[in-house]
Amino acid sequence: xxxxxxxxxxxxxxxxxxxxxxxxxxxxxxxxxxxxxxxxxxxxxxxxxxxxxxxxxxxxxxxxxxxxxxxxxxxxxxxxxxxxxxxxxxxxxxxxxxxxxxxxxxxxxxxxxxxxxxxxxxxxxxxxxxxxxxxxxxxxxxxxxxxxxxxxxxxxxxxxxxxxxxxxxxxxxxxxxxxxxxxxxxxxxxxxxxxxxxxxxxxxxxxxxxxxxxxxxxxxxxxxxxxxxxxxxxxxxxxxxxxxxxxxxxxxxxxxxxxxxxxxxxxxxxxxxxxxxxxxxxxxxxxxxxxxxxxxxxxxxxxxxxx
Numbered sequence: 001x002x003x004x005x006x007x008x009x010x011x012x013x014x015x016x017x018x019x020x021x022x023x024x025x026x027x028x029x030x031x032x033x034x035x036x037x038x039x040x041x042x043x044x045x046x047x048x049x050x051x052x053x054x055x056x057x058x059x060x061x062x063x064x065x066x067x068x069x070x071x072x073x074x075x076x077x078x079x080x081x082x083x084x085x086x087x088x089x090x091x092x093x094x095x096x097x098x099x100x101x102x103x104x105x106x107x108x109x110x111x112x113x114x115x116x117x118x119x120x121x122x123x124x125x126x127x128x129x130x131x132x133x134x135x136x137x138x139x140x141x142x143x144x145x146x147x148x149x150x151x152x153x154x155x156x157x158x159x160x161x162x163x164x165x166x167x168x169x170x171x172x173x174x175x176x177x178x179x180x181x182x183x184x185x186x187x188x189x190x191x192x193x194x195x196x197x198x199x200x201x202x203x204x205x206x207x208x209x210x211x212x213x214x215x216x217x218x219x220x221x222x223x224x225x226x227x228x229x230x231x232x233x234x235x236x237x238x239x240x241x242x243x244x245x246x247x248x249x250x251x252x253x254x255x256x257x258x259x260x261x262x263x264x265x266x267x268x269x270x271x272x273x274x275x276x277x278x279x280x281x282x283x284x285x286x287x288x289x290x291x292x293x294x295x296x297x298x299x300x301x302x303x304x305x306x307x
Contacts, residue, residue: 010086014067022050027307031057034102044291062212075219097130105136131248137263140241162217176204247305253286
């Protein structure tokens with residue numbers, strides 16, 4: 001696979017490093033990585049699919065060489081969503097498939113909801129033809145679980161630490177790895193190729209990128225209560241949440257320590273055209289922990305729902 005790197009100055013005011021593979025005449029797929037990785041999250045899928053699709057993978061805002069604004073409000077979901085439509089515009093792409101893992105998946109849900117046919121009050125309505133989600137919870141289900149499910153709440157306490165400015169001195173001294181070692185256990189790092197692991201460790205030394213990555217958590221509207229906190233369900237969980245009607249593949253690694261399988265319970269009610277593929281014996285980083293299974297699921301789904 002030959003990848004082409006380009007730096008795109010976007011209409012949203014940031015510059016992102018973007019890698020592409022495949023023929024631009026083919027149907028486009030935009031791949032979004034999560035925390036704390038890079039466009040390399042999807043390396044196996046880009047290699048497998050670039051024969052039939054135009055594969056596009058950015059280092060998102062705050063990551064690696066891409067723009068890294070340091071103010072928290074530069075990372076709200078509306079801005080992160082707009083970045084991806086701006087990438088499509090910069091590449092001359094109207095309609096596309098969106099694929100996302102982890103935080104990239106969270107933004108993919110937003111892109112899908114705003115980009116589906118008939119999306120109200122959205123300039124992007126009708127631009128997203130298919131959706132692929134890998135271990136990224138639906139926003140409605142996730143917020144409810146954080147209030148009502150003590151397992152999910154306990155699994156998400158690391159987010160409170162990422163948001164806590166009391167940890168900033170640790171990050172300034174040691175980079176992102178300092179807070180990762182303090183707060184979380186990196187899920188199955190031995191499954192990653194040594195050269196990929198070394199590259200990530202080097203990326204995590206960039207202090208501006210470290211705070212850029214943490215700002216994704218700090219700007220998020222989601223409420224993560226403390227374990228002993230009594231809190232009512234927010235208004236968004238009481239209202240009718242908009243359904244996503246676009247064909248959607250949800251790949252879920254069932255041994256994810258941060259996002260247990262309860263996140264796919266009831267998903268079909270919110271995403272009526274969902275195809276859910278569980279992957280057993282696999283942790284959170286499913287695109288590179290189980291690449292063959294992910295590639296097969298994507299090929300089957302994309303063939304069933306051609307663009």
